[in-house]
Amino acid sequence: MYLDELAKVLAVLIAEGGNYTYVDKLGYAPSKDLAIFYLKEALRDLHSIKNQERLENTKAKELLDKINFETAERALDELARVEDRRVLKEKTSLIGAKALAISAGLRGE
Secondary structure, eight states: OTHHHHHHHHHHHHHHHOOOHHHHHHHTOOSHHHHHHHHHHHHHHHHHHHHHTOOOOHHHHHHHHHOOHHHHHHHHHHHHTOOOHHHHHHHHHHHHHHHHHHHHHHTTO
């Protein structure tokens, strides 16, 4: 499932710096455009971290190396096609919940 790739992106950001901001923003996004914007911001931040090679958490680095950014982009396209706000909320909530679960494993919690 494409959305899992977005959950991995958020999980790495959480595990590395305790940055829950994107999960919080995603959970309260009032529109599809804002939800996609927040996810694109997260991808941009993760690219920056990856390019600077500044990950300290070994498990997070291993997951980052496995993230397929093309698949993440397809997930954004999938979200862009969602017309029903309830379905969008379900999908964004699922991404956030999966990110939290994955990050707990990365942080050893």
